[in-house]
Amino acid sequence: MRLVLLGPPGAGKGTQAQILVKAYDIPQLSTGDMLRAAIAAKTPLGLEAKAIVDRGDLVSDDIVSGIISERMDQPDCAKGFILDGFPRTIAQAEALTHMLDRKGLHLDAVIEIKADPDVLVERIINRAKESGGARADDNEDVLRKRLDVYTQQTAPLVNFYAERGLLKSVDGMAAIEEVTAAIKAAIDKS
Ligand code: ADP
Numbered sequence: 001m002r003l004v005l006l007g008p009p010g011a012g013k014g015t016q017a018q019i020l021v022k023a024y025d026i027p028q029l030s031t032g033d034m035l036r037a038a039i040a041a042k043t044p045l046g047l048e049a050k051a052i053v054d055r056g057d058l059v060s061d062d063i064v065s066g067i068i069s070e071r072m073d074q075p076d077c078a079k080g081f082i083l084d085g086f087p088r089t090i091a092q093a094e095a096l097t098h099m100l101d102r103k104g105l106h107l108d109a110v111i112e113i114k115a116d117p118d119v120l121v122e123r124i125i126n127r128a129k130e131s132g133g134a135r136a137d138d139n140e141d142v143l144r145k146r147l148d149v150y151t152q153q154t155a156p157l158v159n160f161y162a163e164r165g166l167l168k169s170v171d172g173m174a175a176i177e178e179v180t181a182a183i184k185a186a187i188d189k190s
Pocket of ligand 1: 035060137
């Protein structure tokens with residue numbers, strides 16, 4: 001099964017992805033995690049991405065499309081995967097369509113986790129406190145920037161996938177287990 005999780009920062013994509021990994025036995029491919037690992041390891045990609053990620057902007061479509069395409073070729077992705085944080089722009093969505101076509105694959109569903117922006121600011125500020133500032137981009141100014149970037153560049157993907165008959169929307173403001181149940185119900189119908 002090949003899924004995309006779509007939703008603003010703090011909507012719970014990562015939390016739900018981890019639950020779905022166990023439920024469906026397929027890996028989570030998180031571009032955010034991959035970029036943070038590259039930054040921590042100070043690889044050439046990490047050095048290039050650090051300033052961009054820290055200020056809440058998007059790294060280039062070509063870079064993230066390339067890392068995702070390579071990751072999909074790993075053996076653990078043979079049964080499917082959950083994309084978390086990719087695609088984030090229309091150009092990335094088009095790149096994804098082409099890379100899946102080339103590999104002879106297709107998406108089963110795109111799950112939009114809907115969330116109220118005001119609640120998200122609170123959630124992420126709390127996440128930052130709990131994690132002791134583990135993420136340099138989890139502060140209020142950068143978060144507002146990430147929410148703006150989401151509205152401008154990523155939200156258009158909702159229509160993009162609705163037009164292609166792939167979109168399933170769930171309420172991300174419900175309790176974690178309820179969101180999971182709604183996602184599973186949507187997947188079973190797809
Ligand atoms: P969020 O909590 O905002 O969903 P992520 O962990 O998915 O955060 O991503 C953190 C940062 O990594 C983003 O703000 C952006 O700088 C970069 N990033 C992650 N995925 C992408 C992508 N698909 N395209 C461009 N930049 C990305």
